[in-house]
Amino acid sequence: MAQLRQDFAEFEKRQTRVVVVGPEDARAFEAYFRKHDLPFIGLPDPTASVLKLYGQEVNLFKLVRMPAQVIVDKEGMARFVHYGHSMADIPENSELLELLDIITDKEITEKV
């Protein structure tokens, strides 16, 4: 989360909202977001309805959720899907920003 926080302005520049969905309740979300001054949209999902809808994996051995990231473009299409295979399996910001540049370039080309 700190990694994303670092490049928040870069995501904003690419007209991208960062939406964090997690299994904690609203109080835990609020406490964590305030403590770390996170500018993202935080969506508590204590019943894991969206986490299940998107197929977030659970490591049954360790009973933890694996990280996952999805980029949805302005048309509502999934343009990047990453399901982590370990707790540390998170894409680099540079990879996400590069893809967002491609999506943005395509939008500009289509409008011309």
Add this chain to the structure above:
Amino acid sequence: MPKVSLSTPAPNFSLKNFTGETVSLADFTGKANVLLVFNRTFT
């Protein structure tokens, strides 16, 4: 468990944010890209 596939419509959902406002994925359609981050835990 279903997984989202590339270049397919992302499933819409609505959840309340931690201040109680409802946020839907569809709210961003036509306005902004969305990076959905499915968190591990905060601990």
